[in-house]
Amino acid sequence: MASTEAYVYTRQEFAVLTQDAKDGKPDARQYIIIDNKVYDVTEFVEDHPGGADVLLTHVGKDASDVFHAMHPESAYETLANCYAGDIEPAPSQLQNSEFATEMRELRDKLEGEGYFNSSHLFYLYKVVSTLGLCATAFVMLYLWGKTSTLAVLGAGFLVGLFWQQCGWLAHDFGHHQCFKDRTLNDIVVVFLGDFCQGFSLSWWKNKHNTHHASTNVSGHDPDIDTAPVLLWDEIASANYYGSLQDDAFSRFMAESVLPYQTRYFFFVLAFARFSWAIQSVLYMLNEGALNKSKKLCFFERACLFAHWALFTGAAVLWIGTIRNMLLFFFVSQTATGYLLAIVFALNHNGMPVISQEKAETMEFYEIQVVTGRDVILGALGDWFMGGLNYQIEHHVFPSMPRHNLAKVRPMVRSICKKYGVNYHETSFLQGTVEVLNALDIVQKLSLRLSKKSF
Template identity: 35%
Template sequence: MGVIRVSDTNLGARSGRGSEYADLSRLVRGAGLLHRRPGHYALRMGLVLGCLGVAGVVLVRLGQSWWQTVVAAFLAVIFAQAGFIGHDAGHRQIFRSRTANDVVGLLFGNLLIGLSYGWWVDKHNRHHAHPNTEGHDPDIVVAPLSFTPGQAEARRGLGAVFVRHQATLFFPLLLLEGPHLHAASVKAVLGRGRLKHRPIEASLLALHIVGYLTAVFLLLNRPQAIVFILVNQGLFGLYLGCSFAPNHKGMPILSEAGALDYLRRQVLTSRNVRGGWLIDVLLGGLNYQIEHHLFPSMPRPNLRRAQPLIRQFCIAHGVPYHETTLTRSWAQALQHLRTVGKRPTQPGTDRH
């Protein structure tokens, strides 16, 4: 799809239609789609904790065996599923109480998978406020990748070489996303930035790191332990990256957030992924990205029910509603990276 800039000159004339979102919101609330689903989340959290318990038992029983790499891969999937629960807690989808959601987020984020819940919520809220908006969305400022021609043209040396091949290197790069998230979390809890529960976050994060490393190096010999960590963290990052990449990558990039009303800003920059219950589980509900961005506090199990209503509303009001298959969404994201990577090398070359 390439880089598409949405500005006052093309869609800005629609920016005064804020009442449309109010109409949609009334429809959604009237259908009961914002009602919390604590029973659903209790079952989901129980399944994740149960799978972690099973993995722990197998880890102990197998002992020093190279079959532990299978356990490492299984744990990567469970860690990602725990991350999805932390995501929902951060959006207050589970409980109405902020405190109750924070407790779940801290336990499933900091303690279970070693990611700072507070740091992630702050970053993710900025993304939701200005999705795919230059200068505002932290998710399109991810070195060494370039998501706009301006970012690509600013790269020098090895950075410029990387950008030219970033589409090819994108999925291999995701293998490093796990360590990157852990490092960012440690930096956040040790830094001076805003972090509401810093002592608690630091303590839970330390418990995770110490417990994880102790268990792995106590039960396995050193080569097996190192391979276990590499497989586990590599697949964890790859899984998360493959789940988040379809959401916005390759969708329009906004040069001015004020050019569009809330409804269009959220819908035009988001992409849904078609599929059945398996896709819902694998992507943690993020496959309903349009519905999620329009109503971030909507519980995950309600997103599927909301989709027909919201899609019909968008079509009726002339708002492009984009959905595709999982593989096609990845292809569109890679095509975007490929297009941006082909930055001009000679004066006078056309810039898009």
């Protein structure tokens, strides 16, 4: 029989093979390394169930850790179709490789001890109690919506809190923390995310998966790409001002808005929920389902339509005046904006932002730790933040159920201390001050850059 022995690439060959892709040449082949095997993902990029962007951030790199963190065992079957050969084993040239090795060992240990298995009773309680917030708000509108402005305001706030808590639950199911069957998780996300919250599963996964794969990496992480509304770091500021066009809008934003971003930061948060909801609708209308499924596309669009029909219908049917209808809409939208965005800001904003060049010298686990912020809270704070106050643990183990994150926190912190990797934890108030300080540093830089740009 003919030999079927795989071709073994040298590290130098792989570097040459992938240089065109790194340089952004349009016809370049796209290769990645996973577990010392080379995969040609050129034809697979657009069909990647987690979105094309997340895969493209790791072209030409060893993507083993991020692959293991975000994929089930069944993904190996799909990956096998892209197999191109092996690559010579070599010691890691990345900094803190021993730290990464111990984090991998911890992950394997925790998997064996059941830390990645969810409590279905916990998630049943979370879903039922969260839906109870919406039911309470609707009862208030039904009983007193035509007679009491106070009841309308209270119901609006409860709906806002309901949408926030739906967001945390949809996040958990979106990371496949509850069920081993990923389809079941996605069904729950379409219900909690698209229908209840008005946020598209496909829109969220396309954005959030990339965030996890390249956390706080400038030019890759969409969560810090908020120009021209907010700038979070010196890299983004320099890139933004360096690419400005001399037109009225650019001049206005550069000279009169961004240099004062700490003054309007909390004002902007009020519009976060509405902005994300509109982005979800536009994404589904223009892009469709992330996995190209016509069935998923239909259900997502139907659920988004039903979401707006339900909450608009409740306002029209059960609220007595136009003024109170507008109050309900304003309070529910802005309450959710604040309740979501103040938590999101604490997760990574104000933490180190890494250039793409620097990221290539760092292990995946180190990037996840040094760019995250844990917030020390009690049981009520854990509920309010949906477990995202354990942001470091969530990022190193994204598929771990939130109810186990506090248990593994001392283990992760201990390994970080052993290898001198910065593990940052703070209070809610101090974390917020850190976010504002980061904005202040960049706004001062923006003021100087705006004077040079025009």
